[in-house]
Amino acid sequence: MADDDGPEPDFEVPMGLFQDMEDLKAHVQRLEALVKKLTEGAADETGEASEEDEEDAGGDGAEEAGEEEDEWQYPPLILLLDPPAYDEELRALIEWVEGVLVPGYLGEPSADARWCHLWFEHTPVVARLHALWLAWQELTDPATCGYTGPSVWHRDHLDPCMREIRGSNGPFKGCTKGEHQIDHRVPSLVPSAWKLEEG
Structure with a gap:
């Protein structure tokens, strides 16, 4: 019967390999503990930072953000303003x-270059001239546009705007001496179209 069983297999693990496996298990456990510690620490740090951010956001930061939303970041289209802001902007x-545009740039009104001394009663003209003025404010300041700003303002803003509002089919097409009974003015002799109330 001993012949049937045959020799017993040798399952003995070399001692060196066993120790290496145990060292490897211990090393993996240390790495797992380190990863766990780092991830928990990162989560805590993230939580602390987010709490601090929430405190900042809930405090002055939120008020400043609310104030910024209430205020215009850039000048709005004048037609979107309500009184008294509209009246102040129009003045x-x-x-x-x-003071600048009429004496500096407009010549004698003619059929091809119309002008109405009551231009501020023409809504499209107010909108265009306001946009022109905003561009002038930005493009004549070397701090914001360098030294080429005035040239850009003339080419890209003044000339197209004047073509649109002073053209024979523009908003002043009905403003002639005969039809509209509005005397057109020579730009150098323009009286003020508005007066501030003195009080």
Whole structure:
């Protein structure tokens, strides 16, 4: 019967390999513990940072953000303003148009280059001249546009705007001496179109 059983297989693991396996298990456990510690620490740090951020956002930061939303970041289209903001912006625009644009750029009105001294009663003209004025404010400041700004303003803003509003089919097409009974003015002799109330 001993012949049937045959020799017993040798399942003995060499001692060196066994120790290597145990060392490997211990090393893996240390790495797992380190990874767990790092991930928990990162989560805690993230939680602390987010709590601090929430405190900042809930405090002055949120108020500042709310204030920024209430205020315009850039000047709005004048037609979107309500009184008294519209009236103040229109006064400033009229001052610029009469003080800079009319004496500096407009010649004698003609059939091909019309002008109405009551231009501020023409809504499309107010909108265009306001946009022109905003561009002038930006493009005549070397700090924001360098030294080429005025050239850009003339080419890209003034010339197209004047073609649109002073053309024979523009918003002033009905404003002639005969039809509209509005005397057109020579730009150098323009009286103020508005007066501030003195009080």
